[in-house]
Amino acid sequence: MNPLPKTAGGARRQQIVARIKTTLPKLTAPELRELGKTLLAALEVAEASATPAKDRTVDQKPSVVYRKELVRCGKEGCKCSEGELHGPYWYGYYRSPRSGRVVKKYLGKEKRELRVR
Numbered sequence: 001m002n003p004l005p006k007t008a009g010g011a012r013r014q015q016i017v018a019r020i021k022t023t024l025p026k027l028t029a030p031e032l033r034e035l036g037k038t039l040l041a042a043l044e045v046a047e048a049s050a051t052p053a054k055d056r057t058v059d060q061k062p063s064v065v066y067r068k069e070l071v072r073c074g075k076e077g078c079k080c081s082e083g084e085l086h087g088p089y090w091y092g093y094y095r096s097p098r099s100g101r102v103v104k105k106y107l108g109k110e111k112r113e114l115r116v117r
């Protein structure tokens, strides 16, 4: 029994993956590095929820992965466009029980408990 709703069919998912792969070469090294971290955090959550039901227990609240990140604000001419990124700031990642998607929430300079749902 899988409590997570499927968000897209197999063909649609393949399209999404193909589109991401063609976009990757257009990104800069810092952007790719940032994306890599996000990908690993999402993978952790995805693998955890793919564990067979008999091998896992689920808390009332979904588990949250907390991580410090350096970020780019996107403003033209800002120091971060030259690679001097802002932060570090804390972010929390969890899988939404409703949508089944990984949600990323900004927490601020100090780590604080993330209220899920």
Ligand SMILES: [Zn+2]
Residues within 6 Å of the ligand: 072, 073, 074, 075, 078, 079, 080, 081, 086
């Ligand atoms: Zn900036």
